[in-house]
Amino acid sequence: MSFPKNFLWGTATASFQIEGAWDEDGKTPSIWDEFCEQPGAISDHSNGKTACDHYHRFREDVALMAEYGIKNYRFSVSWPRILPEGTGKVNEAGVAFYNALIDCLLEYGIRPWMTIYHWDLPACLERKGGWVSEQMPEWFAEYTGVLADRFGDRVKDFFTINEPQCIIGLGYMTGGFAPGLKLGLKEQVTACHNLMKSHGRACQVLREKVKDVRIGYAPCGASVIPKDEQNPADVEAARKAYFAVEKDSPSFSVAWFSDPVILGTYPEDGLKLYGQYLPEGWQEDMKVICQPLDFYAQNIYEGREVRAAENEDGWETVPYPAGYPRTACGWPVTPRALYWGPRYLWERYHVPFLISENGMSSHDCVMLDGKVHDPHRIDYLHRYIREYRRAGEDGVDIRGYFCWSLMDNFEWARGYSERFGLVYVDYPTGKRIPKDSLAWYAETIRTNGENL
Numbered sequence: 001m002s003f004p005k006n007f008l009w010g011t012a013t014a015s016f017q018i019e020g021a022w023d024e025d026g027k028t029p030s031i032w033d034e035f036c037e038q039p040g041a042i043s044d045h046s047n048g049k050t051a052c053d054h055y056h057r058f059r060e061d062v063a064l065m066a067e068y069g070i071k072n073y074r075f076s077v078s079w080p081r082i083l084p085e086g087t088g089k090v091n092e093a094g095v096a097f098y099n100a101l102i103d104c105l106l107e108y109g110i111r112p113w114m115t116i117y118h119w120d121l122p123a124c125l126e127r128k129g130g131w132v133s134e135q136m137p138e139w140f141a142e143y144t145g146v147l148a149d150r151f152g153d154r155v156k157d158f159f160t161i162n163e164p165q166c167i168i169g170l171g172y173m174t175g176g177f178a179p180g181l182k183l184g185l186k187e188q189v190t191a192c193h194n195l196m197k198s199h200g201r202a203c204q205v206l207r208e209k210v211k212d213v214r215i216g217y218a219p220c221g222a223s224v225i226p227k228d229e230q231n232p233a234d235v236e237a238a239r240k241a242y243f244a245v246e247k248d249s250p251s252f253s254v255a256w257f258s259d260p261v262i263l264g265t266y267p268e269d270g271l272k273l274y275g276q277y278l279p280e281g282w283q284e285d286m287k288v289i290c291q292p293l294d295f296y297a298q299n300i301y302e303g304r305e306v307r308a309a310e311n312e313d314g315w316e317t318v319p320y321p322a323g324y325p326r327t328a329c330g331w332p333v334t335p336r337a338l339y340w341g342p343r344y345l346w347e348r349y350h351v352p353f354l355i356s357e358n359g360m361s362s363h364d365c366v367m368l369d370g371k372v373h374d375p376h377r378i379d380y381l382h383r384y385i386r387e388y389r390r391a392g393e394d395g396v397d398i399r400g401y402f403c404w405s406l407m408d409n410f411e412w413a414r415g416y417s418e419r420f421g422l423v424y425v426d427y428p429t430g431k432r433i434p435k436d437s438l439a440w441y442a443e444t445i446r447t448n449g450e451n452l
């Protein structure tokens with residue numbers, strides 16, 4: 001079997017990770033600009049001030065994508081570039097940048113996929129409470145309205161929010177990501193709720209303003225994989241584990257962030273644990289939160305194996321053996337994550353499915369021959385994409401795959417020490433060098449996966 005005809009192959013990036021130009025043309029600081037200034041926040045003490053300098057080099061980046069046959073590009077918009085005060089006055093120079101990027105993509109026949117929010121909240125809005133503020137859904141709706149008005153004539157595909165789990169779990173719970181807060185359960189639950197309400201408001205605004213719009217959501221979560229997939233008890237155990245809401249906080253949960261958005265309810269186990277912290281009238285909000293979606297996307301990089309067990313949960317995690325293959329940032333290489341994640345999500349939500357991110361960090365370098373050979377990445381992508389195809393063969397409505405990332409970039413709290421790109425970036429000079437994996441991916445796109 002092969003991939004469906006019209007399968008969407010793409011690459012993904014995010015504004016803060018590639019753009020640089022952190023204070024140019026009227027942009028104000030985002031929470032990540034400020035977080036980078038905190039001593040010890042970023043492991044290599046770097047920041048996003050220049051990053052890949054995509055703000056100035058985007059034409060070169062788009063041309064490179066076109067040269068390698070990439071037809072879909074997922075990028076995000078920097079909110080403080082568009083609305084330097086978070087709301088109110090629109091920064092025309094910021095709009096001009098994205099107009100130029102979108103026009104350039106379209107000239108090359110590349111379909112733009114716009115992520116509205118990929119973590120760079122205007123710092124001024126964080127000072128007003130950020131996601132904990134009940135005003136957030138309206139700020140978000142206003143921002144979305146500007147994107148719809150200014151870009152909706154050419155951009156038809158939108159992702160509302162990228163990885164809510166990291167926004168709240170890492171930003172507001174562990175403090176490892178911007179804005180670096182460690183909030184209690186009540187505030188976390190409020191923030192999760194406001195985030196989903198913001199998603200819902202964005203969907204309403206997009207449907208109202210953008211003709212023929214297609215909308216998706218891009219949450220994340222490690223897949224749960226049945227240890228023995230021939231054993232129905234393990235398959236059931238892994239499903240249960242995947243959708244169980246964690247007992248210490250809901251902020252990293254798959255179901256807590258997706259059930260309301262798709263099914264219009266919080267998961268029952270989560271409600272038992274955290275219902276007491278939900279804002280009053282939350283049931284009414286479900287009408288806003290639960291909006292029809294054109295695709296359900298998820299960022300999936302890894303998974304954990306689970307088997308059935310005779311304990312309270314009915315399942316247990318099986319540790320990976322010593323020496324198990326891992327990526328440069330230590331994540332286990334688990335190709336079946338791209339079979340079981342999509343399959344369980346499709347069975348539960350029944351919305352056409354996209355992988356909005358998948359890829360790996362590896363210790364890439366320019367070798368003696370001046371090229372960047374990255375066989376580990378090729379092997380990783382090969383194995384994962386084959387499993388994804390298997391999910392399609394078994395009935396999951398798979399529509400597309402976005403590789404993370406087009407190019408090496410600022411990997412959040414790990415700075416520039418992790419390289420996820422298909423294109424190598426030499427940061428001191430800004431030079432781009434296509435890695436072997438880019439040529440491999442180009443061939444995968446050209447043959448619609450027949451080479452796998």
Ligand code: NOJ
Binds near residue numbers: 163404412
């Ligand atoms: C998820 C995030 O959306 C992206 O920004 C990040 O760089 C990759 N995963 C890799 O960690």
